[in-house]
Amino acid sequence: MPEIDPELMTHKLAVHPASRPVQQRRQKLGLERAQVVEEQVQALLEARFIREVKYPAWLENVILVKKQNGNWRMCVDYTDLNKACPKDPYPLPNIDTLVDSSSGGHISKVNEQGVHTSSWKPNGKLSKFDLKYETRTAIKAQCLTDFVAEYTGDQIETSTTWELYVGGSSNKVGSGAGIILVNEEGTQIEVSLKFDFSTSNNQAEYEALIAGLKLAKEIGATKETEVKHKARKLNSRADALSKLASTKPRRNNRSLIQEILQDPSVIKMNSKSDVLLVSGLNLGWMIPIVEYLKFDILPEEQKEAYKCRKEAQNYTLVRNVLYKRGISIALLKCVPTSKTEDVLDEVHNGICGNHLRARSLARKVIRAGFFWPTLQKNATNSVKKCQHCQMHANFHVAPPEELISVTSPRPFAKWGLYLLRPFFQAPG
Structure with missing residues (x-):
């Protein structure tokens, strides 16, 4: 048994020294029974009640017995091992004699009111064992109080961590x-x-x-x-x-x-209304996903229904609010179509806005905890419409078109003419 020191208690089988170990031939089990045996053996291994032995001396087969509730009970065929263990019933005749001798003095009576009373009186058979019977006297209440007061003492409170x-x-x-x-x-x-x-x-x-x-x-x-x-x-x-x-x-x-x-410790309270409140908001792209997650309603067209069912796996509803799931990020709150411009304007031009470019603006919106499918496209259009970004942008100073070299209309048109005196002939 696990967690018990072998020096405290050890269980051994009294196998007769002359008995030879028996290794039973393996019995084949069906697929269902073999799976049940594997599960139960694995459970015993995890509980450390058994351990694996590579070279066993005794080898017994397991037997599955079906219980009344339909489950299986795994047993081991210890027939050969029981034959090799000698029996020792340890008879105790003296105990039986003492019990039989002391049971002869039992007296039962029923009074006039119908109350059953019983008493026990020894019949003299305990004298040969040097035993004397004495009736129990009443214990006075004061003696009991004095005993408790003397041996109880002051209770010392000990704190355990x-x-x-x-x-x-x-x-x-x-x-x-x-x-x-x-x-x-x-x-x-x-x-x-x-x-x-x-x-x-x-x-x-x-x-x-x-x-x-x-x-x-x-x-x-x-x-x-x-x-x-x-x-x-x-x-x-x-x-x-x-x-x-x-x-x-x-x-x-x-x-x-x-x-x-059986039940969770904190029970979620059901809302008073099962209807999603969308008054004053244009959900736009969120409508088919919300209808599928909340009411299991899909678009009529098969292609759109397949697309909606596939996209809905990346979203979840929390208290009637749609959130986008992520692998390595927290849940992102989905923004309806009517509120996308307000979110971009607040992140781009708000109190903490720093007029980022389109890509950085989209990443900052995601870090703020918001999402919608056309975030990158809307961020690009919002940056292009920002007047301050256009005025203070770091424009690259370069001609609008590629420079083209101009050729002369005729050969030697750009050559200069110089008047020189006659050249003298060189000697030799």
Whole structure:
């Protein structure tokens, strides 16, 4: 059994020395039964109740027995091993004699009011064992009070520090939480909590923290609480328990507390109206996505319906507000068509505006938490319309057209004419 020192307790089989080990021939199982055996063996390995042995001396087959509820129970065929272990029933005849001897003095009576009374009187059979029966006298209240006052003494309050480790996990199979509560004396409580409702990773973390605080309150360890965030590598055990709860079915694991949380700790209140309030706003591009996410309505044309269904995967509704999902960024609030110019003007010319160019302006709008599909195009048009950007822009001083060299109309037209005196003939 895990977490038990072998020096404290060790269990061994009393196999007869003359018995030879038996390795049973492997029995083939069907696909369904083989999958059940693999899952149950994996659960026992994770719980550290069994371990893998490469070269076993004894080898027994597993047998699956179907229970009344339809589930399978895995058993092991220990027929050959039981034959090799000698039986020792340890008979205790003296105990039977003492019990039979002391049971002869039981007397039962029923009074006039119909009340059943019973008494016990020994019949003398205990004298041979040097035992004497004496009736119990009444204990005075004052003697009991004096005893309590003498031996109780002053109660010294000792404070114990408990450390709580929690972790949440959510995937397509399910979601769950792992909780570990440890004190200074080494007492450790481990809980694997499975959620019976769908959650995100963040919600699973919060549910794990709330469940851990409830557990600490039940054992009286919540007078003062301090919450700290730790890296995953320092919280590996709780993280493993949360993954175990979110991926593995619940089984009877005696070394681990396994529970199921039926409902979330914080219940979301339903809004009074299921209608999306859009008065005064021109949603424009948001209309088909909102109708599909909220009311499951698609456009009539097949091509547009396919496009809407594909685009809607990148969006989500939070309290009737449409948000754009991202891989490495937070949710971006979608801006309706009637408000795009106001957002660009505030970011470009507002209090914190610095008249950025189109590309930088679009990135700044995204960092501010807003999005719409034509953001880059609208940012380019907005910068071109800005009068201050046109006046103070850093224009490149260059001719509007490429320079072209001008040729002369006739040969030697640009040559000059100089009058020189006659040249003398050189000697030789």
